[in-house]
């Protein structure tokens with residue numbers, strides 16, 4: 001009797017662990033259609049769009065490339081620091097729905113999804129970033 005009660009308890013704790021491990025923080029609520037539409041408009045209406053988080057090293061590498069190396073001005077880029085915004089996580093959900101990419105930075109140039117920092121750096125290494133930025137800022 002004692003044994004089976006212990007076994008039930010262990011099974012319960014294990015089940016809770018599995019639920020938490022696989023669904024706990026991974027559960028993401030869908031963004032509302034209005035937010036998805038709003039984010040689509042931001043991407044369309046801004047030649048360079050970057051969603052980032054202030055503590056993210058990949059984001060900081062992207063911002064360094066754009067603002068320091070490429071000398072873009074702040075007003076030439078729509079930069080959303082999602083962790084400083086009340087609606088930041090919903091915007092991140094919307095971006096995931098739109099681009100299939102959950103991580104930040106999430107970069108668009110002229111409405112085209114570039115990807116994350118590694119994709120932007122690869123574009124720079126291939127010599128194609130300057131051309132794209134020139135087109136965007138023309």
Ligand SMILES: N[C@@H](CCC(=O)N[C@@H](CS)C(=O)NCC(=O)O)C(=O)O
Pocket residue numbers: 053055056057058059102103104105115116117118119
């Ligand atoms: N390979 C990606 C790595 C990006 C990445 O891992 N970003 C982290 C933050 S530093 C992230 O988005 N984590 C999930 C989250 O913050 O929701 C890139 O080059 O952009």
